[in-house]
Amino acid sequence: MTIDETGRPHHPIDRTDTVGAIGERAVIAALTASATAGEPAHDIVIGSGDDAAVLDIGGSAVISTDTVVEGRHFRFGWSTPEQVGARAVVQSSADVAAMGGRTTGLVVSIACPAETPVGVVLDLNDGVVRAAHELDARVLGGDLVAAGQVVVSVTAVGALEDRRPVSLGGARTGDVLAVSGPLGASAAGLAVLSDPRAAESDWPELVALHRVPAPDLGQGPIAAAAGAHAMTDISDGLIEELLTMSRAAGLAMAVDSDAVPRRPDLVEAAGALGVDLTRWLLAGGEDHHLLASFEAAAVPPGWTVIGSVGAPSTSAPEVWVDDRRVGGPDGPDLHGWQSFADPTGD
């Protein structure tokens, strides 16, 4: 493998050959070469290519894994292999950020049919490597196996440095709830792709954010350093995450939907498509911005206050949106996305 002036790796094997024809080892060698190209990171003792990688964590390690499945979490018609790889990295790293960690290393498992062109696997891996580099992290290794469909698992390993981990259930009565970015873009991008009346070129950034979410994961360590009491990333939609946080803390939580930050193009797209904007904001998942609870005075710059943490609840999870209880008789019934219940594909 060589690197051209754009930093994009060139693979000497024929990209149109199938993985089965070229063989696992040759493909893994190309993936390893791609993963180890460029500047070595100071905290990697042994990188990709050995039995296992060795990472100098210098304290506590934060570990999370996330798996995406073709036809279920992504479709190659809608996303390029690079985008699929990048998205898997963001998903896992968001979980690390939600503990207050900074992702420093990733391992990647790719399962795919033997008939898959090698170029698809190389591009998927390039997406992983590039997204890792954007987080100042490195790909430490992985596995490539034959399967009936493409399944990508990414495990992110991060460093807490001198911060205390921020758990799901640490919210305290009187805290404010805040988010680290504008919500709903991924759901809106999916709606644009799904709606025959909409063209991708009308809202290109929403579609791009559906394909690869772009949360500022540096806000996780910032929130932890600011003393956040509880934190999670918004993968299943704001309401779903609030229900999880409320259940974990045993406390009521309330949000003001008008306070939820939103992109101007999201408001435009909702109007043009005649869609309920609130649904995108409150139930749209996969933006992977962070949701945290803080003492009111401790909210760091970059975060938007959207609500507050109430009293202990005997019927937790207890989440209120605009003074209506979620799941209550006249309350909103906005639910996020679950892998088995509501697949993207099939």
Added chain:
Amino acid sequence: MTIDETGRPHHPIDRTDTVGAIGERAVIAALTASATAGEPAHDIVIGSGDDAAVLDIGGSAVISTDTVVEGRHFRFGWSTPEQVGARAVVQSSADVAAMGGRTTGLVVSIACPAETPVGVVLDLNDGVVRAAHELDARVLGGDLVAAGQVVVSVTAVGALEDRRPVSLGGARTGDVLAVSGPLGASAAGLAVLSDPRAAESDWPELVALHRVPAPDLGQGPIAAAAGAHAMTDISDGLIEELLTMSRAAGLAMAVDSDAVPRRPDLVEAAGALGVDLTRWLLAGGEDHHLLASFEAAAVPPGWTVIGSVGAPSTSAPEVWVDDRRVGGPDGPDLHGWQSFADPTGD
């Protein structure tokens, strides 16, 4: 979930319901309960159930991932879900051991069809949890997603403590080669299962070792502490691993097939089935015992010397078995197992 007097967890959900019917979250909750049952490990700061786990590594972390696919790496007709889970843990942890690491935490991703009975997923997870406990490690978290077939990825995270990592390519001319256990049992067990003339009850231990290999992974840290120069686990067969080590070091390597340790029942089974014993010993993979090179005086108890490391080779990989070169004109052509080339199933 409750734990009975045998330590086996009881799950309150109906095991015959499908994963799709019960829903991802309820199943994940049961898996998490199982993973967090029993004694907490002192090095886990935050275990399964949060966005990510936090592990006190106290130095360098060793990380490896391994993926197994239904119909390719295992069949539920031949292995129980518990055995599949346990085997995945051994595979990943063997890679950590091969660096000199002790596995302390694991994350597990399970992809399965929505029609899968929940009992299968719970049993698979129980196998993971039990195998982890046998290694004095803990399950830190995971992911459960829908897919067309069962795909299990296990990422093992280990601690090096004060040992130096042992790489693949560190062998030195004059070293001896040694293995940490008897080889060929997994291949022999597969042969017993495949041969209509053989009954599982004739060689139950070989079959059991095919279903769940039982290497002493504590030998990895022992070898590292003893100053091993190079090490790997034998996943693809001894010859294949020697080729990899020879290539990585640029040195010739030679083994004496008579010196390779073997179980008495392996010798019996080879005789009874009329199989070439040497093929099981040299090409049989998935035993996951360790192969290492040491200074002759440094070989620790528990290891068997099988050969030596020769001079720099301009045509590496250069591996000799009983004075015949592997791949040479009259040499043995014994190859291990590759995921795409030679699937177990399909």
